[in-house]
Amino acid sequence: MRHRRILSLWFPRLGAERLIRAEPWLADIPFAVVGEEAQAQVITSLNDRAQQLGIYRGQPLRDAHALCADLVTRSAIPHRDLAFLNVLHRWAGRYSPWVAPEPPDALVIDLTGCAHLFGGEPALMQQVAQDCADLGLSVRQGLADTLGAAWALARFTRQDATSHRNGDAIDQEARATRSRAGKRRHWERGGLPPGAPAQDLPQGCIAGIGQSWSAISPLPVAALRIDAHTQNQLNRLGLRRIADLIGQPRAGLARRFGRGLVDQLDKATGSAPEPISPARAPDRFSARLSLPDPIGLADDVAEALARLTGHLCERLKQRGRGARVLRLEAYRADHTMQWLTLKSAVASHDPARLMPLLRMKIDEIDAGPGIDMLRLEAIQHEPIHARTMAGHAEAAARGQARQEKGLETATEDLLSRLGARIGMDExxxxxxxxxxxxxxxxxxxxxxxxxxxxxxxxHPVRRPLQLWRPEPVHAPDTPALPKRFRWRGRDFAPKGATGPERIAPEWWLDDPEWRSGPRDYWRVETDKGERLWLFYAHGGAMSSGWFCQGEFA
Structure with missing residues (x-):
């Protein structure tokens, strides 16, 4: 029977290093990421410079600034950190197809039957460390028979969590330089050259087969993934390491500290199962067309896009999805790339509806010395419900409904074309x-x-065609409709009026426009021909008076 082997990858500085990849200068100064916890700002991630000054995760921001007045901070964006972790999830699939994320900063890989493909477990872990260093990420690893033991080894053994990124890394260059630079080999991006010895693995991060218990015995009880309250209780009793729990009666432990402590012990030693549920990879729909000779004519690009769109729509149709946002990438012969994004008003997998949008973008493509590859990807897609079979009567009713919706379909296509030119949000x-x-x-x-x-x-009462912010009206400060009033520098006399209509402000909201209290609205026909919408504010936090807010057609 094949032994189960679990690799735990912990990225202790994921949030900070994600931002350092975009702003490399942050790596040379004390830098930390700040999040909110219990209505307080605390440090959630930091770089090596900040850690050397005594700053740590979970520390209040005010205490961190007391230690380092020059500390540079950025606000935490959890959904972007999660998206970056999902990218690392795809990268980890090269080592095993059984990968599960542990938000917010860890991955779990089931290496059962995979380590020999990389030359053994130590060689595989060295490769993981090298890949993470090339990516500018700090990583700590733990390998054991169980998930609990691997988790403990990754977080509670002494490991160097820093990367060897230097100033020559391509990711630290300006964006414009990176976009025009050819693809470099990994040793030109800050990694080690071929043949150079890889960094030695730290001692104790690998537990041999059947040795999980002995590997985690010297670790503190916090390595059992128990809550802080239970940790404090164990420490007060002198049970500070996992080895101290070996000779304790299990019934007494469960009775005193709860069943959770015993369950975590069983999971760490393999006495209780702890399965790994790999996350399903998200659906990705893209098509690529490599050209034997570079092209630059608009007709050639349109023909290539037609082939790409047909292939992409066929894949979308098979999965019952429709593209809402498309990304077009044009790779030029000089190793540069230009990308364009277009949006559709409605999700679709019909090439006849997507190709007109792509044709409108052809003029924005700079072919340069020639385009040798095109790539089209649906970066946002939605489900499209499949049609169901119907009888003659139902089919006739649906045909009539489609005819009535013909105008709606034309409107959607018009929105897509206008959005491609001026922007969908406009x-x-x-x-x-x-x-x-x-x-x-x-x-x-x-x-x-x-x-x-x-x-x-x-509405039971007519509303004006035009509305604007209330403008002051010069009239006596009384609730009665004035016989004459002055507005916008002109004098008016009411010839007819309808009202009043009492409208009170929303008491559950503090709207600055409605601090003048309840209003009495009047529809007034003036001697100049205008039909105005006047109101009298009864006063509240602001003074009372007459105002004009609209005009009827």
């Missing part, structure tokens, strides 16, 4: 708002990401 539509406040009665939404409103609610 096209908006109005939706009814759930508020009795006049200026909040309608919402402005992006047309591509919203559905048209079916029925607008009918």
């Amino acid at each position: 096209i908006t539509r109005r939706h009814p708002g759930n508020s009795h406040i006049p200026e909040k009665g309608a919402l402005v939404l992006a047309a591509a990401w919203s559905e048209p409103a079916q029925d607008w609610p009918r």
